[in-house]
Amino acid sequence: MHGPIAPSRPIYLDHHATTPCDPRVVAAMLPWFTERFGNPHSAEHALGREAETAVEQAREEVAALIGAEAREIVFTSGATEANNLAIKGVARFARAQAGPRRRIVTVATEHKCVLESVRDLAAEGFEPVILPVRPDGLLDPDVLASAVDDSTLLVSVMAANNEIGVVPDLSALVAIAKRFGVLVHSDAAQAAGKIVLDVAALGVDLLSLSAHKMYGPKGVGALYVRRRPRVRLSPVFSGGGQERGLRSGTLPAPLIVGFGEAARIARAEMAEEAARLASLRDTLWKRLSAAIPGLRQNGHPSARLPGNLNLTFPVARAADLMARCPGLCLSTGSACSSAEIEPSYVLRAIGLSEAEAGRTLRIGLGRSTSPADIDLAAAALIAAHEACVAAA
């Protein structure tokens, strides 16, 4: 007989990589794929106008999620493109205006697309500065203060980390940057819909969002671009001039409708869902840490996403644990690079050795995670760890 640790349906605990599309989101999108298929830029006829109206309603919902105005939302293909647009867009606009500011500051634990965008700008005459983080995964405000000055153009700090889940005090960091009139961008792909984000309270100028990280569809995201005072950008690519010239290409109306619905659901259910996930996450941590002496949690213990747990095991390698838990969908780090065998640069940045990073698992709880899933996951991981210890 198989034990209870072999569930028939995989338990998905990788909600940082992507989230399943909420059935309400799918239902909202379907008619816009099929009978209401008009091009939202075909304002000349009825089918185009109804698609345009749907896009604008979705824009309102996405804006409401972060306390922005609808016209401050620029739709993109996702957060990667939004991050590229924010960072390269600010830099290239400043260069075209012959602005004197050349320094672009970011943090070692940012998503790859932020780090690569910042580093790429070195070839365009900018000065990339990559700041270290503390062992708890957060950027020390004093380190930021010593890195920004009046030659700094932009600071990019994520609103929540995709591996270790830490949530910085963004408004405090923004205040430091603002002393020198520096623009602030935040990659909020992991934070949006999970924790409260208000662009006015945070004081950020640019904020990136991804629909598929908040139970919406893959293929759409957004960049918030502050209007007052106005943030100016150059597009990454041009063409038909959609999205006020910042992002050309036919808007994917069905995906945008899904994004809007995902934003509406997240706003309505966030408080309750965050409490539920934090409680499940804490249960999982208690069960695992009681059974596995020496198990360590990475990242700040309280300033973190409710659904995130990042654990370094005392003996077993993450790959072996995952191999012994085929019914659990877990990861060692970011999905983009998870096919790579190299240890996570985020874990290295918080001071883990290569061996420790190799014994680390990322667990991401989400909307579909039930208490029963947590029971099964805990049992499976504990059994897998015991088996690894026995085999060692």
Next chain:
Amino acid sequence: MRRALEVSAPLYLDANATEPLRPEARRALTEALDLVGNPSSVHAVGRAARCVLEGAREQVAAVLGVASAAVVFTSGATEANAVALAGAARQGRRVLASAIEHDSVLAATAPIDVVPATAQGMVDLPALRAALESDPTPALVAVMAANNETGVVQPIGEVAALCRRFGALLHVDAAQIPGRLPLSEILSAGVDSLALSAHKAGGSKGAGALVLASGWWPGPLVRGGGQERGLRGGTEPLPAIAGFAAGLLAAEAWRANGGAERLAALVGEIAAELRERVPQAVVVAADAPRLPNTLALALPAVPAATQVMLLDLAGVCVSAGSACSSGKVTESRVLRAMGLGPLSASTIRISLPWNAPEDAAGRFVAAYAAMASRLAARAVEAAAA
């Protein structure tokens, strides 16, 4: 007693702006919506998503007759055009493009040497040759396979021969081709890169592809994550890509099985009927080879915006040129480049979708003729007043 309001579905004749979703694409897309994983994740759910992604890539590659490694998924044709042209420019290539290209080509990089078009809406081959001869810098030439506004099919074979002769790369925006002309024939002419859009191939909005058929590799525009072999960062939009592949496959099969001929017959019927009933109407580029579904039609002295608005009120969806910017109707840049003169402000585009109804020609001609006679009567009144 309440009277039921009779509202018939609008007659959609704006397929060059976007095609209705094909049922095959709908099936693939909705199945992919049920998949949970990120194609880059290594666990079972991620591998299932990866499997669908690579299956879609193989399907697209098979339709085109290229290796699947040549297919790079993007958010759409605009991004595909931008990656190719900006990449060539960054590699130090001189970029040439025909005057009738889509905005996403002409705005992709700067500077671009613009090659003029003939009065029939074709790229001017002697001018292209002269431009290539005049400067030995390695070049990339961008010529679309068929124009989105006039439907005029471009001489890609001749353009490719010129490119070969002068060592230039050839980029072809083929967004308007699926379901209308054989894609693999265009590629086999000797194309280095080719842009496709899912929502013009019977798939959904939000996906497209850059096909790198000869091994030429431009650099990325959007970086990060290393997806699409580093050429295009970001989690792939799996449902849109699955729908794209299924739609493209279906569109090509449908075309080969008489679908395109059926649309050509309907377009021919419209043109013939209009010659009888609205003799003042002019078919633009009448003597050029055109897409089977497209008709650019000028009604002299009547602004295109007026025509489109009146037809919209009559339940007919057409457009005045391309759908891209802001919805405002301005004089078409493409038609001006053809030297159409004042007619370029009076031209509308009729483009039949794959599922155009059997009575599409009759319904369109009736609405168009009614519009033309109402406008003529109004003009007479105005003259008398």
